[in-house]
Amino acid sequence: MDRDSLRQYLSFYQDLGVTTLYRRPQTDEQSQMPILPLPGLTPENDTLLKILEDIGDCKRCRLHAGRNKIVFGVGNEQAKLVFVGEGPGADEDIQGFPFVGRAGQLLTQMIENTASKEGIPLKRADVYICNVVKCRPPENRTPEPDEMETCGQFLYRQLSVIRPRAICALGATAAKAVLGRKEGVTRMRGNWFKWNDIPVMVTYHPSYLLRPYNQNAKREAWEDLKKALHFVYD
Numbered sequence: 001m002d003r004d005s006l007r008q009y010l011s012f013y014q015d016l017g018v019t020t021l022y023r024r025p026q027t028d029e030q031s032q033m034p035i036l037p038l039p040g041l042t043p044e045n046d047t048l049l050k051i052l053e054d055i056g057d058c059k060r061c062r063l064h065a066g067r068n069k070i071v072f073g074v075g076n077e078q079a080k081l082v083f084v085g086e087g088p089g090a091d092e093d094i095q096g097f098p099f100v101g102r103a104g105q106l107l108t109q110m111i112e113n114t115a116s117k118e119g120i121p122l123k124r125a126d127v128y129i130c131n132v133v134k135c136r137p138p139e140n141r142t143p144e145p146d147e148m149e150t151c152g153q154f155l156y157r158q159l160s161v162i163r164p165r166a167i168c169a170l171g172a173t174a175a176k177a178v179l180g181r182k183e184g185v186t187r188m189r190g191n192w193f194k195w196n197d198i199p200v201m202v203t204y205h206p207s208y209l210l211r212p213y214n215q216n217a218k219r220e221a222w223e224d225l226k227k228a229l230h231f232v233y234d
Protein backbone atom coordinates (compact mmCIF):
# COMPACT_ATOMS: atom_id res chain seq x y z
CA MET A 1 0.00 0.00 0.00
CA ASP A 2 1.44 3.38 -0.93
CA ARG A 3 1.59 6.42 1.36
CA ASP A 4 -1.47 8.11 -0.18
CA SER A 5 -3.69 5.04 0.23
CA LEU A 6 -2.43 4.56 3.79
CA ARG A 7 -3.20 8.20 4.60
CA GLN A 8 -6.73 7.76 3.14
CA TYR A 9 -7.27 4.64 5.24
CA LEU A 10 -6.11 6.28 8.40
CA SER A 11 -8.25 9.38 7.94
CA PHE A 12 -11.22 7.20 7.01
CA TYR A 13 -10.92 5.18 10.24
CA GLN A 14 -10.31 8.34 12.24
CA ASP A 15 -13.60 9.73 10.90
CA LEU A 16 -15.29 6.55 12.05
CA GLY A 17 -13.96 7.22 15.55
CA VAL A 18 -11.11 4.66 15.42
CA THR A 19 -8.06 6.35 16.87
CA THR A 20 -5.80 3.38 17.68
CA LEU A 21 -4.57 0.82 15.19
CA TYR A 22 -2.33 -2.19 15.88
CA ARG A 23 0.21 -3.68 13.53
CA ARG A 24 -0.13 -7.42 13.25
CA PRO A 25 2.14 -10.04 11.70
CA GLN A 26 1.35 -11.10 8.11
CA THR A 27 -0.04 -14.41 9.36
CA ASP A 28 -2.33 -15.12 12.27
CA GLU A 29 -0.18 -16.96 14.85
CA GLN A 30 -2.84 -19.41 16.01
CA SER A 31 -4.47 -20.41 12.75
CA GLN A 32 -1.48 -19.67 10.54
CA MET A 33 -4.02 -18.17 8.13
CA PRO A 34 -2.99 -15.08 6.21
CA ILE A 35 -4.49 -11.90 7.65
CA LEU A 36 -7.12 -10.54 5.28
CA PRO A 37 -6.38 -7.23 3.61
CA LEU A 38 -8.14 -4.11 4.88
CA PRO A 39 -11.67 -3.69 3.54
CA GLY A 40 -12.40 -1.09 0.85
CA LEU A 41 -12.84 2.49 1.89
CA THR A 42 -16.49 2.40 0.91
CA PRO A 43 -18.56 0.66 3.61
CA GLU A 44 -20.64 -2.30 2.47
CA ASN A 45 -24.26 -1.56 1.52
CA ASP A 46 -23.48 2.11 1.52
CA THR A 47 -26.27 4.55 0.68
CA LEU A 48 -26.50 8.28 0.16
CA LEU A 49 -28.43 8.50 3.41
CA LYS A 50 -25.62 6.74 5.32
CA ILE A 51 -23.09 9.12 3.81
CA LEU A 52 -25.21 12.09 4.85
CA GLU A 53 -25.49 10.64 8.36
CA ASP A 54 -21.71 10.10 8.50
CA ILE A 55 -21.14 13.70 7.47
CA GLY A 56 -23.43 14.73 10.32
CA ASP A 57 -22.70 18.15 11.77
CA CYS A 58 -19.24 17.95 10.22
CA LYS A 59 -16.33 19.80 11.80
CA ARG A 60 -13.58 17.78 10.15
CA CYS A 61 -12.02 20.78 8.44
CA ARG A 62 -11.88 24.55 8.84
CA LEU A 63 -14.62 25.16 6.26
CA HIS A 64 -17.29 24.24 8.80
CA ALA A 65 -16.65 27.50 10.67
CA GLY A 66 -18.14 29.74 7.98
CA ARG A 67 -20.94 27.61 6.63
CA ASN A 68 -24.68 28.01 6.97
CA LYS A 69 -25.69 24.70 5.41
CA ILE A 70 -23.87 21.58 4.32
CA VAL A 71 -24.49 21.17 0.59
CA PHE A 72 -24.57 17.43 0.07
CA GLY A 73 -25.96 16.89 -3.44
CA VAL A 74 -29.20 16.85 -5.34
CA GLY A 75 -30.93 14.90 -8.08
CA ASN A 76 -31.70 11.39 -9.12
CA GLU A 77 -30.00 8.85 -6.86
CA GLN A 78 -29.92 6.40 -9.78
CA ALA A 79 -28.66 8.99 -12.22
CA LYS A 80 -26.69 7.80 -15.22
CA LEU A 81 -24.75 11.05 -15.24
CA VAL A 82 -23.24 12.89 -12.26
CA PHE A 83 -21.91 16.45 -12.39
CA VAL A 84 -19.21 17.38 -9.89
CA GLY A 85 -18.50 21.04 -9.12
CA GLU A 86 -16.02 22.67 -6.78
CA GLY A 87 -17.87 23.82 -3.69
CA PRO A 88 -20.94 25.78 -2.64
CA GLY A 89 -21.15 29.51 -3.26
CA ALA A 90 -23.22 32.05 -1.31
CA ASP A 91 -26.62 30.98 -2.70
CA GLU A 92 -25.89 27.29 -2.24
CA ASP A 93 -24.69 27.87 1.32
CA ILE A 94 -27.98 29.57 2.18
CA GLN A 95 -30.28 27.11 0.41
CA GLY A 96 -28.35 23.89 1.04
CA PHE A 97 -28.46 22.76 -2.60
CA PRO A 98 -25.68 22.74 -5.19
CA PHE A 99 -25.70 24.97 -8.25
CA VAL A 100 -28.70 27.15 -7.46
CA GLY A 101 -27.02 30.54 -8.07
CA ARG A 102 -26.05 32.12 -11.38
CA ALA A 103 -23.60 29.37 -12.29
CA GLY A 104 -26.28 26.86 -11.40
CA GLN A 105 -28.82 28.49 -13.69
CA LEU A 106 -26.29 28.29 -16.51
CA LEU A 107 -25.61 24.63 -15.70
CA THR A 108 -29.34 23.87 -15.79
CA GLN A 109 -29.67 25.62 -19.16
CA MET A 110 -26.64 23.79 -20.50
CA ILE A 111 -27.99 20.41 -19.47
CA GLU A 112 -31.58 20.94 -20.55
CA ASN A 113 -30.99 22.95 -23.75
CA THR A 114 -28.22 20.73 -25.03
CA ALA A 115 -30.23 17.59 -24.31
CA SER A 116 -33.32 19.02 -25.97
CA LYS A 117 -31.38 20.12 -29.09
CA GLU A 118 -29.88 16.64 -29.31
CA GLY A 119 -33.28 14.97 -28.99
CA ILE A 120 -32.52 13.57 -25.53
CA PRO A 121 -35.42 13.91 -23.08
CA LEU A 122 -33.47 15.01 -20.02
CA LYS A 123 -34.16 17.43 -17.21
CA ARG A 124 -31.80 18.65 -14.49
CA ALA A 125 -33.67 16.49 -11.97
CA ASP A 126 -32.68 13.35 -13.93
CA VAL A 127 -28.96 13.81 -13.24
CA TYR A 128 -27.15 14.04 -9.89
CA ILE A 129 -25.20 17.15 -8.95
CA CYS A 130 -22.69 17.53 -6.12
CA ASN A 131 -19.42 19.21 -5.21
CA VAL A 132 -15.94 18.27 -4.07
CA VAL A 133 -16.34 20.14 -0.78
CA LYS A 134 -19.70 20.36 0.96
CA CYS A 135 -19.15 23.63 2.83
CA ARG A 136 -18.66 27.05 1.27
CA PRO A 137 -15.03 28.20 1.23
CA PRO A 138 -14.63 31.78 2.54
CA GLU A 139 -14.89 34.40 -0.24
CA ASN A 140 -15.48 31.50 -2.64
CA ARG A 141 -11.78 30.69 -2.64
CA THR A 142 -10.54 27.43 -4.13
CA PRO A 143 -10.65 24.59 -1.57
CA GLU A 144 -7.26 23.75 -0.01
CA PRO A 145 -5.76 20.30 -0.67
CA ASP A 146 -6.44 19.10 2.90
CA GLU A 147 -10.08 20.25 2.68
CA MET A 148 -10.45 18.41 -0.63
CA GLU A 149 -8.90 15.30 0.85
CA THR A 150 -11.11 15.32 3.92
CA CYS A 151 -14.34 15.95 2.04
CA GLY A 152 -13.24 13.90 -0.98
CA GLN A 153 -13.98 10.64 0.83
CA PHE A 154 -17.66 11.58 0.87
CA LEU A 155 -17.62 12.47 -2.81
CA TYR A 156 -16.03 9.11 -3.64
CA ARG A 157 -18.69 7.34 -1.59
CA GLN A 158 -21.43 9.28 -3.39
CA LEU A 159 -19.96 8.29 -6.76
CA SER A 160 -19.55 4.67 -5.64
CA VAL A 161 -23.15 4.44 -4.46
CA ILE A 162 -24.64 6.05 -7.58
CA ARG A 163 -22.23 4.33 -9.98
CA PRO A 164 -23.27 6.48 -12.95
CA ARG A 165 -22.42 5.65 -16.55
CA ALA A 166 -20.34 8.81 -16.67
CA ILE A 167 -19.13 11.67 -14.52
CA CYS A 168 -18.73 15.24 -15.72
CA ALA A 169 -16.06 17.12 -13.79
CA LEU A 170 -16.74 20.86 -13.88
CA GLY A 171 -13.50 22.80 -13.68
CA ALA A 172 -10.00 22.19 -12.38
CA THR A 173 -10.86 21.46 -8.74
CA ALA A 174 -13.33 18.72 -9.67
CA ALA A 175 -10.89 17.28 -12.22
CA LYS A 176 -8.15 17.25 -9.60
CA ALA A 177 -10.33 15.62 -6.95
CA VAL A 178 -11.80 12.97 -9.24
CA LEU A 179 -8.80 12.21 -11.43
CA GLY A 180 -5.88 13.38 -9.32
CA ARG A 181 -4.62 15.34 -12.34
CA LYS A 182 -3.27 18.83 -12.08
CA GLU A 183 -3.26 19.91 -15.75
CA GLY A 184 -5.42 22.84 -16.70
CA VAL A 185 -8.97 22.26 -17.87
CA THR A 186 -8.08 23.64 -21.30
CA ARG A 187 -5.78 20.67 -21.83
CA MET A 188 -8.08 18.02 -20.38
CA ARG A 189 -11.50 19.13 -21.60
CA GLY A 190 -13.30 17.18 -24.25
CA ASN A 191 -11.40 13.98 -23.44
CA TRP A 192 -12.45 10.90 -21.55
CA PHE A 193 -10.62 9.83 -18.41
CA LYS A 194 -11.58 7.22 -15.83
CA TRP A 195 -12.43 7.12 -12.15
CA ASN A 196 -12.69 3.51 -10.93
CA ASP A 197 -13.74 2.32 -14.40
CA ILE A 198 -16.33 5.09 -14.74
CA PRO A 199 -15.67 7.40 -17.72
CA VAL A 200 -15.06 11.02 -16.72
CA MET A 201 -15.50 14.01 -19.02
CA VAL A 202 -13.75 17.19 -17.94
CA THR A 203 -15.16 20.53 -18.98
CA TYR A 204 -15.16 24.18 -17.92
CA HIS A 205 -16.83 25.27 -14.72
CA PRO A 206 -20.05 27.26 -15.43
CA SER A 207 -18.73 30.21 -13.36
CA TYR A 208 -15.85 30.51 -15.80
CA LEU A 209 -18.29 30.47 -18.70
CA LEU A 210 -20.24 33.35 -17.16
CA ARG A 211 -17.34 35.71 -17.78
CA PRO A 212 -18.23 37.72 -20.90
CA TYR A 213 -14.95 37.13 -22.77
CA ASN A 214 -15.21 33.37 -22.65
CA GLN A 215 -17.48 32.80 -25.65
CA ASN A 216 -15.14 30.27 -27.19
CA ALA A 217 -14.99 28.26 -23.99
CA LYS A 218 -18.79 28.28 -23.90
CA ARG A 219 -18.95 26.67 -27.32
CA GLU A 220 -16.36 24.10 -26.24
CA ALA A 221 -18.29 23.31 -23.04
CA TRP A 222 -21.41 22.70 -25.11
CA GLU A 223 -19.42 20.31 -27.32
CA ASP A 224 -18.13 18.45 -24.24
CA LEU A 225 -21.59 18.16 -22.79
CA LYS A 226 -22.99 16.88 -26.08
CA LYS A 227 -20.31 14.18 -26.09
CA ALA A 228 -21.14 13.16 -22.53
CA LEU A 229 -24.90 13.16 -23.12
CA HIS A 230 -24.66 10.99 -26.25
CA PHE A 231 -22.28 8.61 -24.50
CA VAL A 232 -24.66 8.17 -21.60
CA TYR A 233 -28.10 8.32 -23.18
CA ASP A 234 -27.73 6.97 -26.76
Ligand code: URA
Pocket: 085, 086, 087, 088, 089, 092, 097, 098, 099, 100, 101, 103, 104, 131, 207
Ligand atom coordinates in the same frame (compact mmCIF):
# COMPACT_ATOMS: atom_id res chain seq x y z
N1 URA B 1 -20.04 26.42 -7.91
C1 URA B 1 -19.80 25.14 -7.59
O1 URA B 1 -18.75 24.59 -7.87
N2 URA B 1 -20.73 24.48 -6.95
C2 URA B 1 -21.90 25.00 -6.63
O2 URA B 1 -22.70 24.32 -6.04
C3 URA B 1 -22.13 26.34 -7.01
C4 URA B 1 -21.20 27.03 -7.64
